[in-house]
Amino acid sequence: MKKILVVGAGFSGAVVANSLAKTGRYLVEVIDERSHIGGNCHTEKDPDTGIMIHKYGPHIFHTSNEVVWDYVNRFDRFIPFVNRVKSVYNGQVYSLPINLHTINQFYGKAFSPAEAIDWIKEKGDKSILDPKTFEEQAKKFVGEELYKAFFYGYTKKQWGCEPADLPASILKRLPVRFSYDDNYYNDRFQGIPENGYSYVIEKIxxxxFITVKLNEKFSNESRSNYHHIFxxxxxxxxxxxxxxxxxxxxVFFKEYRKDGDHQGNPVINYADESVPYTRIHEHKHFTPWESFDKTIYFEEYSKETSEVDIPYYPKRLEGDLKILKLYEEEVEQIKNVSFLGRLATYRYLDMHQIIEEALECAERYLEKDVPV
Structure with a gap:
């Protein structure tokens, strides 16, 4: 049997490892430098309260890909969950993404959908024809007032720079709706695994034919020991x-514990620049099918990534993309290594996209590595 090394025990690595192992043709070794599987999706039960903690921030699974949805449900039951995010600005609580209720509340109106569309069109900056930056994109979409309220302060805290310095592509992930639909996502399937993400990945x-080694860093010197590396x-x-x-x-978190309920919602953003954290997530609200007398919530803070920090969000600024191109040129010269996942491809990917790409990556590999 051929020996395969998978570097990383998150969704990408786990899906590839499972796809190869079940063929019966490979011995797959999975290593991860952390002390747990799951990567940034890692969840664990708090021993004192029983609350399922999203250790690296909120993760809500959403996809319109039925193949991916069926795949994850093989390993645990994904209970339907609608992500309804709120935002605090200037002492008021609003619904996100910006929707008809947000617009009416913000402007003190009672617009119909058609009236709101006309109002926002009028507010939009008509001088911006081809938005190049985050700020231009926001102002073109929703105008100066909504931009300042819901995007400017939050984005400046999240990315550590002026929104005018960020590419417009970042904002394309944030919809504006002219209905009272406050579901953060548009996907057909949305849910949270009953036993947590780490349970799902453990099952995968x-x-x-799979062995997992934690607290183990990858070394390029080991490449010759394996038929292929993912x-x-x-x-x-x-x-x-x-x-x-x-x-x-x-990002980093400050944890708090108290009796009762802190904010009554899983995630609340804090859009004011004067508030140092970007959002608060209260973990018991990610499992509404359970009830708890106590609560645990995290304040989330954003900062630059140092050499000892866990990277979260690729910045993809002009200088980064130039460096990335140099690395990608080297990747093309390597024959026995496949690069996949958010960090290895330096792209922002959601869980469903990571799983879909991992399944496709494994399939391509198996088609080429045909038994003699």
Whole structure:
């Protein structure tokens, strides 16, 4: 049997490992430098309260891909969950994404959908024909007032720079709706695994031809020991950063515990620039099918990623993309390593996209590596 190394025990690595192991043709070794599986999706039960904690921030599974939805439900029951995010601005609580209720509340109106469309069109900056920056995109979409209220302060805290310095593509993930639909996502399927994401990934990795080693870092010196390597770590780290480090934002959390309920919602954003944290997530609200007398909530703060921090969000600024191109040119010259996942491809990917790409990556590999 051929030996395969998978670097990273998150969704990318787990899905590839499972796809290869179940063919019976490979012995798959999965390593991760952390002390747990799951990557940034890692969840664990708090021993004192029994609340399921999203250790690295909120994760709500959503997809319109039925294949991906059926795949994850093989490993745990995904209970339907609608993500209804709120935002606090200037002492008021609003619904996100911006919807008809947000618009009417903000402007003190009772618009119909058609009236709201006309109102926002009038507010939009008509001088911006081809928005190049986050700020231009927002002002073109919703105008100066809504931009300042819901995007400016939050984005400046999240990315550590002026929104005018960020590409317009970041904002394209944030919809504006002219109905009272406050579901944060548009996808057909939305849910949270009953037993947590780490349980799902543990089940994916449970196979007689898969071994998992934690607290183990990848070394390029080991490449010759394996028929093929699937690498899901940072692409710049694979090449020892010799073209420079790619820019990421990271987050850290301050944890609080109390009796009762803190905010009555899973996630509330804080849009005012004067509030140092970007949002608060209260974990018991991610499992509304359970009830608890106590609560645990995290304040989330954003900062630049140092050498010892966990990278979260690829910045993809002009300088980053130049460095990325140099690394990608080197990737093309390597024959026995596949790069996949958010860090290895330096893209923002949601869980469903990561799973879909991992399934496709494994399928392409198996088509080429045909038994003799």
């Amino acid at each position: 990795l449970t196979h007689k 690498y899901t770590g940072p692409i710049d780290a694979f090449f020892s950063f010799h073209h420079g480090r790619l820019g990421y934002r990271t």
